[in-house]
């Protein structure tokens with residue numbers, strides 16, 4: 001295969017926001033590196049677009065996954081100028097009832113892998129004097145959320161990490177953005193064990209997230225997307241935190257299949 005220049009690497013590309021992001025970039029002719037565990041879905045996506053695609057089937061919660069990504073990029077001679085880190089999942093239910101391995105997987109995927117991949121991909125972008133780094137966090141980053149506490153904490157980690165990095169990268173030509181969507185119609189709710197219909201008409205489409213985020217990239221460090229995010233941002237700014245957490249607990253009490 002000839003070297004691939006100006007590629008966009010997308011984690012979590014097999015579904016939802018990652019897949020929508022991949023389709024948007026492919027429509028502009030960008031070569032893609034598609035990463036997730038479900039190979040059939042990645043291959044179907046690669047076959048549906050008219051751009052070169054490198055498909056990597058990897059469990060990114062595994063410690064050696066970022067190193068394997070870099071090895072694959074080197075072998076295929078792929079130059080990554082955009083990284084969109086979407087891979088993630090939630091787990092709804094009483095903390096003590098959650099399978100410990102699942103919680104640790106959530107932390108490894110949302111925190112460890114994001115830091116590791118970012119640390120490996122940034123030096124080449126800095127050397128070229130340009131690049132784009134996007135991490136998909138959540139509006140949950142603003143809320144300590146009972147029954148979704150580990151997820152909210154990981155999303156908060158991503159928010160703080162990228163906000164700080166945005167400032168560090170000022171003047172380097174590398175743009176960083178953290179995106180905080182509200183409830184979005186993807187595979188997320190089913191996997192998290194929450195009732196995906198609870199947010200009803202307030203639910204947004206993954207394409208909305210991608211459109212808004214791409215407009216914000218390079219202009220500001222954080223983009224909140226969706227009608228529920230404005231209310232949450234208001235509550236978290238003006239209402240005492242303990243009250244916010246209590247309200248959050250009320251909202252999530254009957255949110256899903258695993259309510260205890």
Ligand SMILES: NC(=O)c1ccc[n+]([C@@H]2O[C@H](COP(=O)([O-])OP(=O)(O)OC[C@H]3O[C@@H](n4cnc5c(N)ncnc54)[C@H](OP(=O)(O)O)[C@@H]3O)[C@@H](O)[C@H]2O)c1
Pocket residue numbers: 011012013014015016017018035036037038039041058059060061086087088089090109136137138139180181182183184185186187188189191206
């Ligand atoms: N949907 C929402 O309501 C919502 C709201 C706010 C934020 N978000 C965030 O948006 C991001 C994308 O989620 P989504 O809504 O698009 O949900 P989704 O449709 O379930 O997509 C999640 C993606 O992550 C990948 N993934 C999960 N575990 C992985 C692992 N161990 N290794 C590699 N890939 C893995 C999945 O691929 P495989 O299963 O094929 O590996 C899939 O491609 C997540 O970070 C989520 O926290 C979602």
